Amino acid sequence: MEKWELLIIGAGAAGLTAGLYGARSGLKTLIIDEKMAGGTAVDAPVIENYPGFTRISGRELMQRMVEHAKRFGVEIRELEKAEKLELDDAKRVITDKNVYEASAIVIATGTRHRKLGVPGEEEFSGRGVSYCAVCDAPFFKGKRVLVIGGGNSAATTALYLSELASTVKLAHRRNQLRAEEALVRELRNKKNVEILWNTQVKEIKGDNLVRQVLLHNNKTGENVDLEVDGVFVQVGEVPNSEFAREAGIAVNEAGYIIVDFRQRTNREGVYAAGDVTDRPVKQIGTAVGEGIIAATDAYGYIRRPYYYKA
């Protein structure tokens, strides 16, 4: 069993920032991540709304955050999955490799892609169905792609693909997008992007690879087959909170961890930060802020300086 003061689960924007602040305040700080460090922001083709960077790729921004955290002494262990939390007399994190005891824990496990849940999605995953444009766009150079969703992820994915694919269709189930105005404006200016309003994908079809999608117009009731080479599903996120919930951490009806204004969960000394929390805005900037608050409060909780108010 290893002992750490601050143990952070998840090395995305929130976790890395909590790590940076924890280590800089002198706490012995460890971050573990079931994947490589960087979190889902790594998959963002372009980031234009993180202050200080007018335009930077997700990969580069997150690489800088990883280096920054390491420079101040955070230890980061990748490819190590937290499987269980034990929060009785002590706080323990059991991973697939180790058992850790920590004075305080920050859960920053983020989210994973929501599945569309239609026939063919599973079958053609990796054979034309993708959830990550940055990872898979090169396969669709000069090809016809369909993006599904109406949020910021769908919009940024469609914009990114428009630089490579011959045509991009964006299918959204409503007659307006929820993506931010700057992205919607950019989409409108793209000659090879078409938005299919009130459109739901009912099935993904093909042979070895994706060939067609069955589209349903929920206004007219019409069904049509559309020929496509690739389908990018961008219909939102699901929080990675199951192991926390099993340990008695309170979550809301959608599974997001409930936090207060100091990023505290319902269990003393256990914090949550970033996309896994029930805070309404999911941005790299807000994840960074939440990581700062969590680590700062955790420092007070552990070391009890004279100014700390429990």
Ligand code: NAP
């Ligand atoms: P999101 O904002 O939750 O949007 C998901 C979209 O998918 C919605 O338009 C939703 O439709 C649609 N949808 C959900 N389930 C569906 C289904 N079964 N069939 C068809 N459509 C479905 O998710 P997101 O775009 O992945 O973004 C996640 C969070 O990250 C958001 O808070 C977002 O702002 C943030 N983000 C920000 C940026 C940026 O700032 N540039 C980039 C990426 C992500 P309805 O609209 O009808 O609900």
